[in-house]
Amino acid sequence: KAGVTQTPRYLIKTRGQQVTLSCSPISGHRSVSWYQQTPGQGLQFLFEYFSETQRNKGNFPGRFSGRQFSNSRSEMNVSTLELGDSALYLCASSLVWHAKNIQYFGAGTRLSVL
């Protein structure tokens, strides 16, 4: 069974641009979560989706948004990029939306904002 797939693996953008990251969960998984990883702030939760609905959101500005499609694939979008948005963005999928479920992570998308 294929793992969590994130595309692209690397992105370079300039300040003010917007970016869209994609995540395909493990087949059969219906819950997708997103995390931002930086050296300074560590791993921070962005949001999670289940059945196309955002179930939980972290403490990030409105420039960060996401969505989930009917096939459980998810995208996150960052508008008006800032230098501080440079990070590794990790996507994780789990069977359903519940704390007991193991989250399986993708390899991440490395975003560099110049």
Place this chain on the structure above:
Amino acid sequence: AQTVTQSQPEMSVQEAETVTLSCTYDTSESNYYLFWYKQPPSRQMILVIRQEAYKQQNATENRFSVNFQKAAKSFSLKISDSQLGDTAMYFCAFSTGTASKLTFGTGTRLQVTL
């Protein structure tokens, strides 16, 4: 606030030796799940072990075991017979309630040497 503290930023252990990574957490929830994830230089986050808070028995997965002290809110990871492939960042995390959201610690960088 729900927090996870990993007080050891870096550790080193010789191959075949045993090492213990510390983790403490704080939550007011009664139903929660604890995890140790490993992130090697390839950056893919991999689940090492999971503990359900309502279970008193410590979880074990091959060379990996935990010491779960619920009253002390402590969840340490013991790696026996360390191998070079264990070199990675190790993150302690927990999830609570009905959400899949993980709250992570700052990580411990483990180096296994010959």
